[in-house]
Amino acid sequence: AIPARLAGCREVVLCSPPRADGTCDPVVLHAARTCGVxxxxxxxxxxxIAAMAYGTASIPRCxxxxxxxNAFVTEAKLQVASDPQGAAIDMPAGPSEVLxxxxxxxxPAFVAADLLSQAEHGPDSQVLLVSESASLLGAVEREVERQCAVLPRAAIAQQSLVYGRLIRVESTAQAVEVSNRYAPEHLIMQVRDPRAWLGGIQSAGSVFLGHWAPESLGDYCSGSNHVLPTCGWARSCSGVSVASFQKQVTVQTCSPxxxxxxxxxxxxxxAAEGLDAHRRAIATRLSALEGNAFGARKRSAA
Incomplete structure (x- = not known):
C-alpha cells in the first residue's frame, strides 16, 4: 500500500481472509489504516483474486x-492476467524460496536458522544451500535437525525440508551460477567479502549480503518491498516497487x-514494410510543405 500511495494511486483495496469467528484480524486492519488503504x-x-479482477456487488473491479x-492464488493471478477482461498483476509470487x-x-547455526525461517512458511516452500565446503554442509544438516526440533511449526518445516537440497560445488563462482539458473526469491550470501560477488548475481528477487543479514529482516524492516517473484520468475521480474503502480505514456510532436x-x-x-497508408500519411505532409499548401490553406480559411 505504501508504494501505491507514493505512486499516486487514488484508491487502494485490500482483501484479507476472515478469522474463524468471521472477523478481520485487527492487526491487519490497523496496518491497513496506517498505510492508507x-x-x-x-x-x-x-x-x-477473482473478485478483485472482475468485480462483485460489493468488491470493486481493480x-x-x-x-x-499460495499455489492457488498464484494460478488465479496468472489466469486473470491472461484474460482480456481480467486484471494486470505484479508478478507470480507463490510459495516462499531461499537459496x-x-x-x-x-x-552453521546462522545458515540453518535462515533455511528454517523459510521452511516454516509452508510444506511447499523450498530451501537450498549451495557450498564448496563439505564440512559446512554436514554441520548445517545437523544444525537444521537440532533447531527444527524446538520450533512450534516443526511439522510444517519438516515437510518443506523433504524438498530441500544441499548442493556441493567446486567454488563460490559455481555457486553463483547455480543461483542464477534457479533464480531464487531470496538469495543469502554468507561468504567472505559478499559484495565482491554482487555483480555476478543476475537473477534473484532480493539479495542479503553477509553473515549478519538474515532474510527475516527483509520480511519485516530492512526497507525493501518484500513482494518478490518466485518459481524462477526472478529471471524476468523484479519485486514490487513504486514503479509497479505506475505506467508511462509517451508523447510526440513534430515541427515542419x-x-x-x-x-x-x-x-x-x-514502404519497406509494404504499409503504403503509413507512407502516405508522411508523404502527404511532406508534399504540403514543399508546395506550402498547408500555409495556403490556413490563409484561405482566415
Whole structure:
C-alpha cells in the first residue's frame, strides 16, 4: 500500500481472509489504516483474486492485483492476467524460496536458522544451500535437525525440508551460477567479502549480503518491498516497487522542419514494410510543405 500511495494511486483495496469467528484480524486492519488503504474486504484465496479482477456487488473491479499467496492464488493471478477482461498483476509470487550460498566462513547455526525461517512458511516452500565446503554442509544438516526440533511449526518445516537440497560445488563462482539458473526469491550470501560477488548475481528477487543479514529482516524492516517473484520468475521480474503502480505514456510532436528531416526516413521504412497508408500519411505532409499548401490553406480559411 505504501508504494501505491507514493505512486499516486487514488484508491487502494485490500482483501484479507476472515478469522474463524468471521472477523478481520485487527492487526491487519490497523496496518491497513496506517498505510492508507481505502477499503478492506473479508475475502482470501483464489476467490479474492477473482473478485478483485472482475468485480462483485460489493468488491470493486481493480486495475492491477498485488501480493503473494499460495499455489492457488498464484494460478488465479496468472489466469486473470491472461484474460482480456481480467486484471494486470505484479508478478507470480507463490510459495516462499531461499537459496543460501555459504563458504567455510559461515556459521552453521546462522545458515540453518535462515533455511528454517523459510521452511516454516509452508510444506511447499523450498530451501537450498549451495557450498564448496563439505564440512559446512554436514554441520548445517545437523544444525537444521537440532533447531527444527524446538520450533512450534516443526511439522510444517519438516515437510518443506523433504524438498530441500544441499548442493556441493567446486567454488563460490559455481555457486553463483547455480543461483542464477534457479533464480531464487531470496538469495543469502554468507561468504567472505559478499559484495565482491554482487555483480555476478543476475537473477534473484532480493539479495542479503553477509553473515549478519538474515532474510527475516527483509520480511519485516530492512526497507525493501518484500513482494518478490518466485518459481524462477526472478529471471524476468523484479519485486514490487513504486514503479509497479505506475505506467508511462509517451508523447510526440513534430515541427515542419523536423518532419522534413526525419519524414523521408520514416516513409522509406513504411514502404519497406509494404504499409503504403503509413507512407502516405508522411508523404502527404511532406508534399504540403514543399508546395506550402498547408500555409495556403490556413490563409484561405482566415
Amino acid at each position: 481505502n477499503r478492506v474486504f473479508k475475502a482470501g484465496g483464489a476467490q479474492a 486495475d492491477k492485483l498485488f501480493g503473494p499467496g 543460501v550460498i555459504a563458504d567455510d566462513s559461515a556459521d 522542419g523536423a518532419l522534413r528531416r526525419v519524414g523521408p526516413c520514416a516513409a522509406t521504412l513504411a
